[in-house]
Amino acid sequence: MDVSLLLIRPAAPEPIYRQIVGQLRRMIASGQLPPGEPLPSVREVAGVHAINPMTVSRAYSLLEAEGVLERLRGKGMAVAATHRRVQSEDKRMQLIEPHLRELARQARELELSPEPVLRRLGDLLEDEE
Amino acid sequence: MDVSLLLIRPAAPEPIYRQIVGQLRRMIASGQLPPGEPLPSVREVAGVHAINPMTVSRAYSLLEAEGVLERLRGKGMAVAATHRRVQSEDKRMQLIEPHLRELARQARELELSPEPVLRRLGDLLEDEE
Amino acid sequence: MDVSLLLIRPAAPEPIYRQIVGQLRRMIASGQLPPGEPLPSVREVAGVHAINPMTVSRAYSLLEAEGVLERLRGKGMAVAATHRRVQSEDKRMQLIEPHLRELARQARELELSPEPVLRRLGDLLEDEE
Amino acid sequence: MDVSLLLIRPAAPEPIYRQIVGQLRRMIASGQLPPGEPLPSVREVAGVHAINPMTVSRAYSLLEAEGVLERLRGKGMAVAATHRRVQSEDKRMQLIEPHLRELARQARELELSPEPVLRRLGDLLEDEE
């Protein structure tokens, strides 16, 4: 996997290690990163994005505890061989369901009509695709 | 304004005071809470939702500093008389733009196609309306 | 929960944070620590056992990710309210099954007869009970 | 000695070289591998179990330093001729004593009663014997 695929925003409210966890988890669920795929080393990620190795390590450890990654001793981390891509699009959608609900709530509080919201999201979804 | 309109989720990742700030800000921007509308007292909100009064107070203070609320001596807080509803729907949409972008990013990482995402969001937007 | 219940052995091969994770997980599974039971603060554990607060924090975080602990913001950690004691002794036994299998393997390699092994373990199990 | 007697679990928490050291040490202490018994070559072990030759070599070196193995020039490693089987079962039991104590501790933390634990271990000890 290419290090530059990771997008780190140090200023974002979401902690860095969680940004990494979230991105990797989604890219693995979608199959973009297949089982066995080696991950960039802690030091490489840290170096490229100018963050502390421990921050990266923390993200990797959490995903390992989750069973999404596995450690190949002395050789680094890789997508767990036992891990299976989440086939069904419905199941992958569940990962963003809370996000969708929150968005709907806020739109309602703002008394936005559905059309412009859907139109804008549609545009964003088409971008870069 | 009715206290029960506030939805507090103590276990949510978003801090409680920010939940309050966000909700009030949106309900005021949309005009659901008109200028002059009195807000429930800190003690009432804290009592009903079983949270710390300081947390409520903090939210109110932030909105006061923002100019959205004003303190009526001896009568508590109210929506600022000078405050005007954000008329244009486009401008209100800007409040959820970052949310939309983040959602689009995650959908891309999950390799979700636009249709089901839009369909699901559409359903949620219709609900309870 | 009393801090002194935790037994930390800094020299053991098992990392400190894992010792904490293991002990708490077992005491919670057995119901010794009931749902809602508050845990000693990170700083307290660290102070009493002369270890770094982050080491304790790491253990707590892992158990939180596992759903065994929950964070009460500003108030510390507690056994998750949703957590249920593992009722069946059989299920709790599964937590030491790998340990038992490893022990059996080693005993076989050492050509130990079952009796003395069982007798010794029996003695140890009676102790302090 | 037959290579296939070695059981290597690369994913186990115990490092590979220590798995080898432990197994050989126990099989030699019990007399399963008598003095003079030749060991499979580093390359053979590494090839069969698909592990790094250095890992095997490291294990052999440790046991050589311990005096349990000896290097026969040009002929590889063998169980040290001077090595004597640990006759007394009590002495061999000492090799698993820490393991037994740890097991007892965990059983206590899980509030397991002695009977089922002993019964299960008894079953495992009978297996394959």
Add this chain to the structure above:
DNA sequence: GTGGTCTAGACCACG
């Protein structure tokens, strides 16, 4: 008061 995050750096274990 609580825990969370991140950094810097040292040292170890493994292959």
Add this chain to the structure above:
DNA sequence: GTGGTCTAGACCACA
């Protein structure tokens, strides 16, 4: 080379 562990310490966010 890899990741793991731990420390020390700073700073922040929350209640």
